[in-house]
Amino acid sequence: MSKRPRSSDHCSDRPAKRPSKGQQQHLYVLLDDWERGYRVGEDDFSTDSDAYPETLGTDSPVARIEARHPFSWSFATHGTNILAVRPSKGSPAMSGFDPQTMGVTLCPLSLNQSSILRPFYASVGDKLFAMVYPLLEVLGSGRRLTARSLGPVWLLTSWSLIKTELPFLSDDVTGSALHPDGRTLFVSVKGWKPDRNADTYDQPLQGTFSFDTEEQLQFTYHGEWILPFKGQAYYDGELDAWVGLCREGTGYVCSCDVPSLAANCETEEPSWKVSKDKVFDHRSMRHRGATLVYMGGSRYCLVQCCAEKDDERLAYPRHRVMKMFSFGLKYDKMGELRIAGHLGRASMAYNVARVRVCPTLDPTAFWL
Numbered sequence: 629m630s631k632r633p634r635s636s637d638h639c640s641d642r643p644a645k646r647p648s649k650g651q652q653q654h655l656y657v658l659l660d661d662w663e664r665g666y667r668v669g670e671d672d673f674s675t676d677s678d679a680y681p682e683t684l685g686t687d688s689p690v691a692r693i694e695a696r697h698p699f700s701w702s703f704a705t706h707g708t709n710i711l712a713v714r715p716s717k718g719s720p721a722m723s724g725f726d727p728q729t730m731g732v733t734l735c736p737l738s739l740n741q742s743s744i745l746r747p748f749y750a751s752v753g754d755k756l757f758a759m760v761y762p763l764l765e766v767l768g769s770g771r772r773l774t775a776r777s778l779g780p781v782w783l784l785t786s787w788s789l790i791k792t793e794l795p796f797l798s799d800d801v802t803g804s805a806l807h808p809d810g811r812t813l814f815v816s817v818k819g820w821k822p823d824r825n826a827d828t829y830d831q832p833l834q835g836t837f838s839f840d841t842e843e844q845l846q847f848t849y850h851g852e853w854i855l856p857f858k859g860q861a862y863y864d865g866e867l868d869a870w871v872g873l874c875r876e877g878t879g880y881v882c883s884c885d886v887p888s889l890a891a892n893c894e895t896e897e898p899s900w901k902v903s904k905d906k907v908f909d910h911r912s913m914r915h916r917g918a919t920l921v922y923m924g925g926s927r928y929c930l931v932q933c934c935a936e937k938d939d940e941r942l943a944y945p946r947h948r949v950m951k952m953f954s955f956g957l958k959y960d961k962m963g964e965l966r967i968a969g970h971l972g973r974a975s976m977a978y979n980v981a982r983v984r985v986c987p988t989l990d991p992t993a994f995w996l
Contacts, residue, residue, distance in 0.1 A: 803857035853897035
């Protein structure tokens with residue numbers, strides 16, 4: 629992994645350090661335009677605009693990380709670290725970096741590296757969980773090293789196997805959200821079967837589970853309903869609701885009440901609302917995928933992968949544009965979810981290193 633030089637900082641003594649209020653955060657977007665992996669582009673939306681500016685180049689990325697093409701799930705965040713959880717074949721370890729300190733992060737490979745299933749990763753507090761049926765792993769604590777050629781290095785030492793077996797395939801996960809208690813993870817799945825070893829052809833089910841990441845390390849089934857989100861949703865304290873992209877992929881965001889944590893019982897499906905305003909046009913011939921990132925304070929960024937005009941008829945275009953649109957959300961007087969101002973726009977043009985069939989072209993982006 630290579631990175632651009634910055635003023636020297638010291639690596640934190642805590643692997644899951646969150647940015648302090650005084651630290652400026654940025655949007656980091658991973659672009660698969662490097663033959664050996666991905667480049668990391670950066671934007672802080674310091675300039676407000678109602679129109680997309682001239683497309684930014686990526687000649688000077690924040691960093692380059694070796695990882696497998698072309699899967700968006702090759703990466704996960706843990707604290708302020710961006711990790712290549714599916715590194716290049718033959719790599720002896722996962723690598724990554726901390727954009728706050730520009731320190732390098734190394735950790736051993738998880739047990740699920742050989743699985744063909746899509747992994748599901750969740751960072752909760754100081755733990756990183758890896759879920760690939762039937763394995764449930766958690767990343768242990770680490771220690772700081774110093775390398776002359778790399779600067780500060782954080783070494784995450786080990787993965788531990790949790791005895792709790794996953795009740796679903798990670799491939800079946802449709803959406804997830806962390807409860808405001810900071811320890812309980814909600815996961816919705818579709819196509820789930822209670823007994824996958826049974827010799828039956830029962831209709832696959834859908835349902836939602838919660839997972840206590842601290843004491844019990846057990847899953848609780850909440851009922852045959854699923855969260856209204858596609859991918860990760862975020863708790864917005866000002867709206868007192870989870871917010872994410874609607875699972876139907878129609879270009880809207882939605883908010884959802886946080887369900888009860890009543891133990892050992894099923895709960896009713898929480899109520900949810902679809903925004904009145906679209907954040908992208910899913911019918912556009914140039915649209916290929918979208919990801920929502922939470923920036924704090926009811927501020928969000930929509931990251932959209934688009935084909936260049938000349939490649940719009942190709943399912944997997946070589947020439948792409950990553951468009952970024954930041955905005956606020958609020959409830960109006962009628963209780964409807966509305967966009968509350970455009971905070972900024974940016975875009976990055978790039979050419980993918982390898983054109984391959986991929987299940988999704990949803991961008992990989994983080995606010996750190």
